[in-house]
Amino acid sequence: MFGATEYLVLGSILFALGLVGFLTRRNLIVIFLSTEVMFQGVVINAVAFARHHEHLEGQSFALFLLVIAAVEAGLALGMVVMLYRRKGTLDAEAWSLMRG
Amino acid sequence: MTSAAAYMLYLVFALGGVGLYLLLPKAGVRQTFAGAIIGLLAVVGLILVLATQIIGPGSSAGFFYLFAVVAVLAAARVITHPKPVYSAVYFVLVVVAVTALLVLMNAEFLAVALLIIYAGAILVTYLFVIMLAQQSGSPVYDRRSREPFWAVLAGFVLMAAVAGRAGDLPPSVADASESATATAQSDQPGNTSAIGAIIMTKHIVALEVAGVLLLISMIGALAMVRKELPVETLEPPPKPLGQIGREVQPF
Amino acid sequence: MIEFLTSQLGVSIILTVCVLGALLGAVAYCIYFERKISAWIQDRFGPNRVGPRGLLQPIADGAKFLLKEDVIPGHVDKPLFVLAPASIFLVAFIGFAAIPWGGQLQLGDNLVNIQVANPDIGLLYILGVASMGVYGIVLGGWASNNKYSIYGAIRATASMLSYEIPMGLCILVIVLTMGTLRLEQITVLQTGSWLGFIPQWNIFLHPLAFIILFITALAEANRTPFDMPEAEQELVGGYHTEYSALKFGMFFLGEYAHMITASALMAVLFFGGWHLPWIPWTQADAHQWYAVLAKILVISGKIAGFIFLMMWLRWTLPRFRFDRLLWLAWQRLIPATLGLFVLAVILVYTGNHQSPLWALGGNAVILVIMLASGAMARREVTGRQGNLPRTLPADTRGFVGSPSS
């Protein structure tokens, strides 16, 4: 039986890649895309555990993850549009000017 | 997972980290070729480690390797490509690969939901915003990374920490009462109705909360991007009736 | 060998080849009939030079597409420029895998589905594939690096995202009524009849949902009156302005394949798929080759009817203005489909979801509410008209700017 381990390894790789992107990239859109990559890793993880434990809790958890991803995308893109309108740039550093 | 397998996995991750560091957009010399070579070496090493140490030799899992490699390479390109549009397109590839992996794990409903929600809605919205915020040329913040070394180190240490423990699975908690398993049952109605049943009974509160969350985020996004200026002030105020034709000069 | 050919897998493989070939031919002849129907509506002849009655015209067109120079302009983003038509072509042709073409066929001892695949999530599969169709347009428009193309792409994204919502809700109404996502099962459930002569099709349960699904299908396939992304009068060609030769041909074929998918989906969901009313197949007859052939002809006829309706509409109606397009989706169709969805939920809950009287009554109530709200809605003032006084001067003469005395 093809176990859950390799799916977990794959999920952790995707999560870490998304983390690296989130930390390094400066374009706001790419930053949010990186968080979506992290979500993909988590979805794989949840479904792998669902299959390992042979019940559907993990899959329904992954469905709620999709909801969170949609919420995050909506708000994130709203922020991108607002930043672009105010500053004319997509650089995340532009937000640092808002510090008190 | 044996400890030997875990150490080999760490080695592969270190290799991948070096490759990713070289691939990330930086000032100065371009090292993308070397980065790509090292990264591909790391992927090949990952396949070897997974195939020989974890799954065991002789196990045929071609589809898993195919889609896993596609997912990892595409995810690496998402975070390293200097053009946001390409990042989004590579992310579509990640989603498609993950969809295929979910189908391999007998989660068809979740796979199609992922495809419809991510690829059909979220990613299209990303592309839409990328097109709206179109910049000419390649701006400097796409060509420079922020602290690439420390970020790669942190990310790959995390990766090693999580993946190194991936073999130590707890025993399966499957019990007879939840017979709606995720395993394939070709004659049964599949896992769609089972997942629907579990969401609408056991997780009904979570479902309601998710709906409220979506509503709140929709209102929040609308409030955030609403134009501050009232529309009326964008145009000059209308002239009084007697003045409308006054600007026309005689020939 | 014979065992393999008569098994489900063998039939699926044969069917894939046949369906793909038939579809490519059907798409080519769709273009021919589009031109013919437009000509007839405009009192012309249409293509009549190549072959008898112009029937070889698609072959000549295809040869022309293949032989023309494939221009890739210098200012485009090359990888995405090449990827876009390929993706739209691919996506347009893999959706057919879940369409049931002709029920079940008796092959030796096996009973095989005349369907490439009968997954548990057939309907969702088609929806998912259809939702990928926007990428070809968006990427093509973006990669062309052209003002018109990117306007077309932006319009396409906004309209497709908006119209996917009422489309999904309409399909959910049928899913609730039928209680399954398998297209074959949905077809089988519609094979009965009411009062002995009215076929038990979903159109007689939820006609409003069908009309809205038809409208959204037009919008999803970028057909007139919703062809804003192409809009040749204002955007030259929209997203395919920069394309030529085979790449343009792929966009073109993809659009028609999209039409055929949408028509097949509507035929299955609302018109009983391959079900031919008033001919009772006995149990022995129903799986013989002649019955299957008749079923394939029936569903093809239904698809052809929808395609004719789409073409007829295209050559009748002018294009929507873009803000009206989104207004229609968000302020009219989505509330109406939400109402239909609630109606379907209530009908299922009360156990009346197969009763045409209850369903039609609910549809009528929603239609009346829609019409009343539409008729009572205040006229939107657009543009500079809002600045003008609402009443005319007393001595209104016939012309604006008539010569002064």
Added chain:
Amino acid sequence: MIPDEDIIQLEAPQLSSPERLYLPQIVDGMRVTLAHLGKSLFKETMTVQYPEEKRDLRVENYRGVHRLNRDEKDRVACVACFMCATACPVHCIHIEGGESPWEDREKYPVKFDLDELRCIYCGMCEEACPVDAIELTHTYDLVGRSREEMILGKEELLAIYDATKAEKPRKNPRITGYPGTGNPSAAGPSLAGGNPS
């Protein structure tokens, strides 16, 4: 200056309630187009199948490709007076005159080039010609593969006369040659060959 009382405020007509619902109007439009479709399918359409069948000219004075007329002795009728070139509003006629080999006139065109692509087919040359040598025929399907090909020389223009004189005979010449040398029928014998063009 437009006086105020001449400025009329017009308001777009409001849609009536059924019109605002789109659907009745759509059904009405579809009825119209279906009627046209049925008419085209089952009745004759008015389309003329052009290369095979040609419609009769609807006007007698249709102005097509030019021709250079010949006189009774098959000589080019033109006397190289440059009237047409002068009258031409777009300067599409280029004439080089030379001494005539015949006795009844002094000049004849050594070269007569006419750019059919530049010509606007206004007929001024025809009006200006004192000897009715240049005329516009009814031929409208003049095609060519290059710009040079569309510049017709004297030979081509005379050939067009030979081809079209049956369907459009030359008008009665008002004058040929000089008034003092008599009318063309009484003109003296031409040189050998008669047609040096």
